[in-house]
Amino acid sequence: MNDRQPERGTEPEPGPERGTDPAADQGGGRILVAYGTRRGGTRGIAVELGEAFREDGLAVDVLPATVVGELKAYDAVVLGGALYMYRWHRDARRFARRHSAELRRMPVWIFSSGPLDRSAEEKDIPPIAGVLRIMSRLHARGHRTFGGRLNSEDAGRIGRNMARRGVEGDYRNPEQIRAWGHEIARTLAKESAAGPDRGAKDGGAKDGGAKDGGAKDGGARGAQDSGA
Template sequence: MRTALGGRGGGPALRESGLEPDVRRACSTAALDRYDAVVLGGALYVGRWHREARAFVRRFAGEMAERPTWLFSSGPLDRTADEKSIDPVRGVAEAARRVGARGHATFGGRLRSDARGFLASRIAKTSGGDYRDRDQVRAWAAGIARDLQTIGV
């Protein structure tokens, strides 16, 4: 089986579960016919999902709806994503409905303290740091692997 998994971190957990994830950038996926399931994620910028994730949904919504699909977002530059489940932003919630996603998770993000750009450098001054929790990502991916096994994919 093949799983398109946008984003890093979950790939090893799926592989450990006997699946064969193909981890690639959303914009470098030409077609979904060789995939049995899709996990698509992207960072959040000013309340919106990464544009490549949005473009992926615009392009493949129909095919995603025909396959088990999960979505994730990464963003919060604090520990909130470790402490509680964070709902998807509106656009991601709409995408989840559109493709019939089986689940969504929000993970902590990372912003280097020397980030460039007007907004990024301002945010970095107060909130720069690495808030990614790889164990949390692995646990979520392991849950996906279990669900796929349950439904026989």
């Protein structure tokens, strides 16, 4: 997943990944994968999730959180953000706030990216406190933390200092990311088969969501400026 981005800001992004497969949407409706990224690492995770959903026959759009307008075209949302200095990316936070009313009425999953080691592959890292509060407000189904990416060539000052300490590299695991996407797709397919009211009845965090408790920095260690 080589998707290096400009050093400053979240734009411009490569063209949005929109679902165009006419054979898609075989149950579970259309999914939006929205993300906040600084240097492209989190976009790479979002793209992997989108590919997993397409493999399962779902229609999907993968878009920067800043360009998403209304959500009425979508039946579920996966929202991701990079972690910096123990804070979730501001584009993801603003998206959650801007669309809170709509998001509370549909299935939502959350992911974070950032750890610059293999810890996210070895254990389930709970969301940081700020993300946990967002999940509670949105009644999010679940959360995953994925490894981040640090490239000293396009990192900021903090990132370059971290690279000098030997943590430079790409710690994203495509197989782990896609496995979570397939898990979400299976959940949506079951609920679609069970009827339109099933999702609203289920609610709550199902796979590492708000039930994990208020971990203040569980997902953020080593993620201060990960290039994510």
